[in-house]
Amino acid sequence: MDAKDMGEDLEKVLVTEEEIKTRLREMAAEIDAAYAGKDLLLVGVLKGAVMVMADLARELHHPAETDWMAVSSYGAGTTSSGVVRILKDLDADIKDRNVLIVEDVIDSGLTLSWLVGNLKSRGPASVEICTMVRKPLAFSVDLDVKYIGFDLPNEFIIGYGLDYAEKYRNLPFIGTLAPHVYQD
Numbered sequence: 001m002d003a004k005d006m007g008e009d010l011e012k013v014l015v016t017e018e019e020i021k022t023r024l025r026e027m028a029a030e031i032d033a034a035y036a037g038k039d040l041l042l043v044g045v046l047k048g049a050v051m052v053m054a055d056l057a058r059e060l061h062h063p064a065e066t067d068w069m070a071v072s073s074y075g076a077g078t079t080s081s082g083v084v085r086i087l088k089d090l091d092a093d094i095k096d097r098n099v100l101i102v103e104d105v106i107d108s109g110l111t112l113s114w115l116v117g118n119l120k121s122r123g124p125a126s127v128e129i130c131t132m133v134r135k136p137l138a139f140s141v142d143l144d145v146k147y148i149g150f151d152l153p154n155e156f157i158i159g160y161g162l163d164y165a166e167k168y169r170n171l172p173f174i175g176t177l178a179p180h181v182y183q184d
């Protein structure tokens with residue numbers, strides 16, 4: 001799917017496919033340097049992080065392992081409920097392991113603050129966060145985010161894993177939707 005398939009539904013492109021690729025390469029280089037000679041487990045948060053995980057993992061030289069969690073924090077709408085439930089837990093035991101959480105977006109920060117607390121309670125050697133997008137609301141939450149693709153304004157975004165009612169995850173760029181889509 002691409003911009004031309006969106007017709008009138010696309011408002012604007014905020015981050016192009018090329019910009020995402022370039023930034024991912026830079027982030028992968030930082031992660032390679034930080035974890036050189038160390039164990040590394042990438043933990044993707046389903047479903048949004050699928051694209052970031054797939055592309056980031058392939059940019060890494062590190063033989064990192066991957067695992068997945070599914071948590072529910074958003075319903076079908078566009079605001080966080082703040083209530084987080086584990087829908088699918090990790091397969092791996094993370095005791096004494098270096099965990100790097102991979103996310104598509106940190107918005108209110110509620111999902112990640114809960115997840116970091118949950119993972120830290122399992123006795124890992126370290127827990128860090130890598131996200132493609134961070135939004136300004138997350139500044140009000142005490143979250144140390146080591147690797148950030150892009151800081152974007154407080155608008156609802158779609159593409160590159162990010163959905164509106166499960167659609168538009170398969171866009172190669174990050175953008176916003178025309179207002180009529182929400183009203184239809």
Ligand SMILES: O=P(O)(O)OC[C@H]1O[C@H](OP(=O)(O)OP(=O)(O)O)[C@H](O)[C@@H]1O
Pocket residue numbers: 045046047048049071072073074080103104105106107108109110111112162163
């Ligand atoms: O910082 P927050 O306000 O908590 O929002 C961030 C969370 O919201 C999105 O997931 P979502 O619940 O939409 O599920 P999805 O990844 O399956 O789309 C995103 O992938 C993060 O996990």
Ligand code: HPA
Pocket residue numbers: 074105107155156157158162163164
């Ligand atoms: O802006 C967003 N878009 C899609 N999913 C999201 N989950 C949190 N914020 C967003």
